[in-house]
Amino acid sequence: MSKELIRLAGCTMAFDDEVVLDKINLSIQDKEFLTLLGPSGCGKTTTLRIIGGFQTPTSGDVLFDGVRINAVPPHKRTINTVFQKYALFPHLNVYENIAFGLRIPKTNAQGNKVKLPEEEIDHRVLEMLEIVNLRGFEKRRTAQLSGGQQQRVAIARALVNRPKVLLLDEPLGALDLKLRKDMQNELKRIQKAMEITFVYVTHDQEEALAMSDTVVVMDAGRIQQIGSPEDIYNEPRNAFVADFIGESNIIDGIMRADGVVEIFNRRFQCLDGGFAPDEAVDVVIRPEDVDIVPEDQGQLRGTVTSVTFKGMQYDIIVDFYGFKWLIQTTDLSPVGSRIGIKIDPDGIHVMKKSEYSGMFGDYSSYSEEYEEISDAGCVSEEESGDEE
Amino acid sequence: MKRNSRLGSRLCIGLMFLFLYAPILLLIIFSFNAGDSSAVWKGFSLHWYGQLFRNRLIMESVYTTLLVSLLATAIATVAGTFAAIGLYSLGRRRREALLTVNNIPMMNADIVTGVSLCLFFVAFFQGWGTFARWFNSVQSAVELPDRLVLGFGTLLLAHVTFNIPYVILNVAPKLRQMDRNLMDAAQDLGCTWMQAFWKVMLPEIKPGIVSGALIAFTMSIDDFIISYFTAGSASSTLAMTIYGMTKKRVTPEVNAISTLLFLSVLVLLVLSNVKEVRQEARERLGAARKLTALERARQKFAEPQYLWARRGLAGALACVFIVSVGFLSYATGSRPVVNVCSWGEYIDEELITQFEEATGIRVNYQTAESNEALYSLLKSGGADYDVIVPSDYMIGRLIAEDMLEPLDYGQIPNFSLIDDRFKNLSYDPENRYTVPYTWGTLGIIYNTAVVEEEITSWRALYDDKYAGNVLLINNSRDAIGEALFCLGYSVNTTDEAEIREAFALVADANRRGIFQGRVMDEIFLKMEGGNAAIATYYAGDYLSMVDNQAEGVDLAFVIPEEGSNWFVDAMCMLKDAPHQREAHMWINFIASTEANLANMDYIWYASPNREALERYPAYYEELYGEELDPEVYEIMAAPPETLERCEAYRNLPTETLNLYKNLWTHLGAD
Missing domain, CATH: 3.40.50.300 (P-loop containing nucleotide triphosphate hydrolases)
Incomplete structure (x- = not known):
């Protein structure tokens, strides 16, 4: 092999x-x-x-x-x-x-x-x-x-x-x-x-x-x-891979030390290391790795702005300080409710900044993006790299 | 209401089809006419079809046409198919651009294509001649021909050229429909490109190739204009021959060959359409449909074990093809040749055969449509004739421009048989270049059933009595010449005032509506059918009109008292003619008494051969068992006292010719 x-x-x-x-x-x-x-x-x-x-x-x-x-x-x-x-x-x-x-x-x-x-x-x-x-x-x-x-x-x-x-x-x-x-x-x-x-x-x-x-x-x-x-x-290497494979929330962060990353001025435990002190990084958080907790227990607090029923789970969009996340949960949180979230250290993946930084991972225009993703499965355009 | 409108639209469609097909139907009907008029029905007969197959001019051109069409189609189909494939390997932008370029020759007027190809060939031949002479002068091992001329080769090249775009146009859509990955897939599975082409691409684009080839073949068969400019003197396609034959009158022979041509194109068209429809049906139905016996046989034939049979068939076809090409090159290449250019229906073709049998020289007999057309053809350098038969005034012009070769009268003993009246004429005063072929007179032809008085003067042409019943000859020299005679001036005057006065006579009559129209060839149909009462034309043609006149029409011919035009057509040899010995033999043969008798009987123009002229009435009696009407003979060969009154055309100076041209273009414009 x-x-x-x-x-x-x-x-x-x-x-x-x-x-x-x-x-x-x-x-x-x-x-x-x-x-x-x-x-x-x-x-x-x-x-x-x-x-x-x-x-x-x-x-x-x-x-x-x-x-x-x-x-x-x-x-x-x-x-x-x-x-x-x-x-x-x-x-x-x-x-x-x-x-x-x-x-x-x-x-x-x-x-x-x-x-x-x-x-x-x-x-x-x-x-x-x-x-x-x-x-x-x-x-x-x-x-x-x-x-x-x-x-x-x-x-x-x-x-x-x-x-x-x-x-x-x-x-x-x-x-x-x-x-x-x-x-x-x-x-x-x-x-x-x-x-x-x-x-x-x-x-x-x-x-x-x-x-x-x-x-x-x-x-x-x-x-x-x-x-x-x-x-x-x-372990996606950059924002493009993280976004293309599955759903990802990609947030700007700063690596304060090995195993410590700062998002929205709050420090989170993570498993990644080997970065320069205070290096700016992209942080990937998969929607299924986020736990919803009562607002006062959460590491971050935000407002639910949209809920979509997907059968196995709900896709909800939550606004954290003006940045929208996609979270998949089995519990219904109605639109407008305030929630808190917790993320385990193995739910956080830190990547080096790349040319793709800032291009993906924001769900502000969620519904359109979702359409695009589901369409992609049926469209089989010939690659533009072909002879013509 | 609704019913009415449906009736109306049906009527419209009916009328449309009538207009489309009535002329062709008429042509087909008249090809079975027993008489030789195209206006009067004289009973059913297959006579003209039989005649057709005995007409060597037609049969030769059918052969040329088929050969050139088949060869051109084969070459163009291969070249066009690969060109289309090449186009499809280019990027889209370049491909679209090239396809547009490909369409231009098809949209282009044939005349432009024809003239430009002719120019191109002639320019190339000149360059080649220079090169060959230089090449022959620096070495002696290989002798290159330094004089190339238009002929079968250039005709073929021209046909290939205009056929290729049609093939590309038909193959391209099939390539567009084809999945681009098919060729990749075949190569992926182990084929070289060429194997993939045969096994995959060819079956896919075959319908396009077949329809492209069919269209190319039809276009080739059909083409006249491009062939006319590129065939030169040695080859004549069917369309060219038919055109030459119709210059004087549409004989039922032409109807017959046109009918056959129409039917064969129709069959081709039906074949290609049926193929398409059947294929569509097959695609719709899939293979669920039962195969016909023919298709089963074809499928079986396509199986691998019949490979030998397929190869054998292809080989046999190739052999037939090669043999026929070989035959042509044998027929044209190995025997001595003389290239003759004359007018349509202007020789008893039996004479050509006799000459060939007696001498072993092949006669390449072509026709031109008018003195002016012949002149421009010669000037363009595209023609390679040895002997031509121009009219008097044109001979003067050709001599003046040093385009004729002096004849060696030692080789033409029969020249002594020519009547002295026809020697040393104004166009060739010392008689160094010419041997007269025929002579005749222009006169007034009128229908005595309508015109009650006896016409004696040209004034009848401009008389209000016959308003709307007179046909004006559509040729400035003749039309103004008639008026000059009428006014008592010379037809060769260069006095502008006299010419203007004569033109005014014609133009004034035209304004008053005397003339039914300006016509040349239509004169035959109109006069024979009694559709016009008065026209002017040549004596020999009058006789053939009388032969075909419809019931109730009684034509008469008169040379007016003011005098008229008489003309001589004479054989001359072109400067530097390549077959001078053969040309002299031909001229001598045609000048003989026997040949002159045969021609006089065939075309009813008078012979310049003293003996033939005298012996013709006896010859006629022997041939037809009845006496020749002396009146007819007198019309055929005007007696000396009538000829006294007549005047031959001379070549006019350029400014006078320009004046004629200017005046004529303004006729009816004011």
Whole structure:
């Protein structure tokens, strides 16, 4: 699980002076499920296309098993791709779509072109149909399949070539929520069964957290953080990551000493250290880490300005000295009521100031922002970093 | 009310379709006419279709047209398809800009495309000539041809040029519809770009390619203007040939070939539409629909085990193609050739065959539409004729501008057969350049069923009695010339006052509404059908009108007492003609008594060959078993005393020509 398979070293991609990828360094291990996560235009699809060989980086190296493959065309890489909207061949039926890669003559060790025998093709196609649960659909035309079925054909078509790496570009973007959840499990199962590396591109943070071994958070052509889903969620490196993964209240603070951070002129215990004395920092407090207490017992006191019922919990917005927080609670506090809050030391995460400071984590315009977040799951815009 | 409006709109639609299709319907009907008029129905017959297939000029141009269209379509389809693919790999902004540029040639007037291509080719040939002469002078291993001319090659290039945009226009939408990731996906699965193109892109954009090719083919078949400027002297497409044939009269032969052309374009159109509709239906229904037997066969044929059959078929088609191209180059390349440019319907084509069989020289027989058109074609340097047959005044001009080569009369023994009356004429006083081809007179043609008196004077043309019944010839030299005769002046006068006076006569009559219209070719239809009473035209054409006149029409011909124009058309050789030996042989052959008899019988213009002129009545009697009406003969070949009264046109000085032009453009404008 720890052998390095692919390495991007200082990869930069520029289209007409517009830098889409800025000196990316990334190491992908054998048999891991790695997710490139980020908003539209962050460079995640471009990264994937560089690995697939559809684009050559303007500068930097792409290494596969330690060999530089910058100039190796896609058809010579042992990497296959599941494309956005599947890119199934409309003029071929399900069977022929899957058999497509097998029917291309391959060059063997002696330099001769050889074709796979028809029986082997048949055997491998049927095997793949089994794996993706599509037995009996061989003769269907692709246009007659549902989105989920097309998805499976696309996966089978890529996997039948027995690649070492499977690249998936927002493969679930066009599916509805229920189907998406099923397919997440399905993909995870297939990855385990085939024992190959998956590089997965998505802008859906929940999907990324649920499926990945490693998550790579990207924005503006740069990698913001690499880590396990838990690391990414619990220890975001900057305000962008904190905001993009889950809900976060991000407040300006001052680090008074190791384990002591000052917010709104009040000192809080925390677990972080290693900052300069009196360094200005960003403090992340997740909405579920806040306990509501009677006003007089609270470390901070504020007024409830809005309440939304979410089923499992209430999302309430509380105004603390003009700064609005999102708090998730199971107890109802009506609008207008005064409350106090308490935060445990492990509920506080302190980050260094970054270019993203002050841009996120304020819920003053909560309702609009919420709309945006819930929309993001359905919109699957092509990344602007694409060819155009 | 509602019912009425529906009736009204139906009537509108009906009328619209009538206007659209009635002319074509009429054309189709008249292609089956037994007689040779386009105005009078004389019974059903397939005669003209048979005639069509025996007409070598038409058959040759059909062959040229098909070959040029097929080749141009094939080349343009490949080039256009790859151009469209190339466009789609560019950024959006550049792509849109280039697509707009691509649309310009299609919107562009054909005439602009044609003229500019012609200019381009001629300029290129000049540059090439300079280069080739230099190249040949510095080395002797390879001899480059230093004289390139417009011909099949340039015609093909021109067709390819104007076809490519249509292919791009049809392929581009299919590329736009195609998922961009398809090509990536195919390459991802192990294809090289070329394999991906064949296996994935081609099936996707095939409908666009097919419809693009069909449109390109139709455009190629259809094109006249661009071909006209780029074909040069050696090739003539069908449209060009038809145009040449209609210059004098629309023969039912033209109706027949037009009918066939219309039907074949119709079939192509229907084919491409049906294909589209069927495809839409298939997409709607999906594969749930049962396949027709044909489709099943086609699917089976597409299976891998039939690869050999598909390859074999493609190979066979390629062979046919190569053989036909080879045949053409053999036919044009290996035999001696003479390029002749004459007028439409101006030779008994049997003569061409006879000459070819007797000498083994291939005759490339082309037609021009008028002396002026021929002149500008020659001036542009685009033509490569050896022999031309211009009229007297134009010969004077060509000699003055040093565009003709003196003839070697030693090689033309038959020149001695030409009557002395037609030698040493004003346009070639020492007779160094010309051998007369035909001669004739201009006169008044009138319908005696309407005009009761006998016309003897040009004044009849301007007489209020016949207001609205007179056709004015649409040619400044003839129209003003008639007035000059009427006033007793010379047709070759350069006196501005006399010319203005003559013009005033015409313009005044025009104001008074004497003239029904200004016409050239329509004279045939109008006079034959009795739609006009008086017109002026040439004697030979009068005879063919009489042959076709409708019932109740009785045409007569007169050379007015004031005198008239008589003309000579003569064969000349162009300066530096490439096939001078062959040109002399052709001229000598045409000057023979037999050839002159055949031509005289075919075109009804008088022969300059003394013997032929004398023997024609006997020849006619032998051929048709009846005596030639002496009156007809007299009209055909005006007797010397009539000819005394007549005057030939001479080349006028530039300022006089400009005066003619200015006056003529102002006719009817005041």
